[in-house]
Amino acid sequence: MRYEERIKAQIMRLLLEGEKTFYDIVHRQDSCLPETFALLSEMEKEKLIEIDAGKIKLTAAGLAFCKENNIRELGNVLCEACEATGIVIGGEFKKILEEYKKIAANRPKAVEEYDQGFISLEGVIKRVAFMYERGDIQNTEIFVGGDDDLLSIVLALTGMPKRVVAIDIDERLIDFINGIANERGLPLEAFTHDLRYEFGDNVRKRFDVFVTDPVETVPGIRLFISRCVSALKGIGCAGYFGLTTVESSRKKWYEIERMLLDMGFVITDIRRKFNVYPFVEESHGGFEETFKIVKKLGQKANCDWYHSALFRIEAVKEPKPLVKGTAELGPELYVDEETWATPE
């Protein structure tokens, strides 16, 4: 299988550097967790690698395989200045980062119940900087669908949007965001909403841009994106969201892309590994042991291994949500056979 050969080449190239943990490998190759897990097991059976106390290394046979198959390290090609995102925190964004850091220091801790997890502070700023570059925050009304990251606050801090509205299922976050908005007089408001229910007229067709970080199941994404799409005014409006390769295979990406096109959107950007979820206690790290992958390995993370790609989409037709009415969805909204880093 071509796909396995490719990922194998990515993994073996890494192991030429020296021994690695599973987590070291995950964030430097392109397959999703169950695939990586299966592939490493297969490589162990083929005696290309040895796994000892959570450390993975090449065997002599593995080294020979690399030679035979032209697998070599040509050196690092990822830009360190921007962590390969292409975006740096320049100009006024430096000041905004300092403000945001102070604010985020007091935010509610991520909880398992809502499968929360924060992208890095710098990552949030870069996401907003990218939106700025596209002309998507100047004088616009922006909808943030789920806001563990407090991205709505950063958007408002730029002083550019006409209005920012954030929704979340978690009341703690809503109170926190509204508190900051009042304290600083920002054009920002937040309210609780469960995305299983449709929006009212205060949200529907009221926004130019949406931002969200959906759950990673196909029904979950269909629902999240549909709701956000229903918030857009019309043609030319844009959406931003994160999607991982960690919990979503290329087949799942394909289903999602078809969905996006069916809703009337062109994909204008897919920026691989744009955002990283740091594995510290305050973010995901607090309930890491509930993840299938952590249970399977019996080993907790030793690095920031969870990352997502940034998608930008733009309506070329009248935006058409694929889900309408109340969604009757249970656990399949959050979990499928690839979501090995989501509480079950």
Added chain:
Amino acid sequence: MRYEERIKAQIMRLLLEGEKTFYDIVHRQDSCLPETFALLSEMEKEKLIEIDAGKIKLTAAGLAFCKENNIRELGNVLCEACEATGIVIGGEFKKILEEYKKIAANRPKAVEEYDQGFISLEGVIKRVAFMYERGDIQNTEIFVGGDDDLLSIVLALTGMPKRVVAIDIDERLIDFINGIANERGLPLEAFTHDLRYEFGDNVRKRFDVFVTDPVETVPGIRLFISRCVSALKGIGCAGYFGLTTVESSRKKWYEIERMLLDMGFVITDIRRKFNVYPFVEESHGGFEETFKIVKKLGQKANCDWYHSALFRIEAVKEPKPLVKGTAELGPELYVDEETWATPE
């Protein structure tokens, strides 16, 4: 219209820096040439800008408009170290660039007849570095569909692919590539082929990866990509190609993305402005005056304004070319109402 507001915001933000030419603007906003042209004309009518001897600047009314609409410069957010591509020329790629520079110094000049144009030398290396990062060049058979850029030579110089095959309609390029391959004993061969005709069994289903820079009309891209797709072995195989926002609107991108999905591919990466076509005599610059935009403006380029996004696609189903058999296409293969930088 939301789209016009967004592009206007991008343009006016730039003009806050000072006066610009049309070309200065083109490469720092997201609309295609006829759209940019129409929008600037409209802004001139609205007296937001003045155009004098090819220089565009904000009027007092334009400045007031920026203030009212919250259009400001927040500073540069594009990484200078990698020119916002995320990729740097590190490790062995530095040596490969030096070799490639020497080789490319003697290459045939771009000609109008085939709508040729070279991406920058550094850009070619970065494209290959990105492919390397994905595991797409290690021990693979790679097909290059049209090779003005001599990318096939760079791929072979890495010493990684099992085999590289380049085709082009231009005999001068084929002779040049084969000459280099023989001289250096590279696993590389080139032959002439007109993509209007199907490939024979020596190409069909023989490759793991393709790379191409298609013309920018929908029928042209349908044909180019179909032919390249027919060269792939099956599921998991990948393709790379460039697509511009300069000659293709978001609507055209939408048609193309639908086509890609219909052929069985997921889009895994869209990296905006990944490659630049330098406007020097040896590249496009030699027949610049044949471009519609240059005729319309009566003004030649003053900067490297023509760039393309890099797409990576991967087959999640058996690859299915949409065009089969000989294609009977005339000028509509090369030119549509958006291709204002293509000889007519």
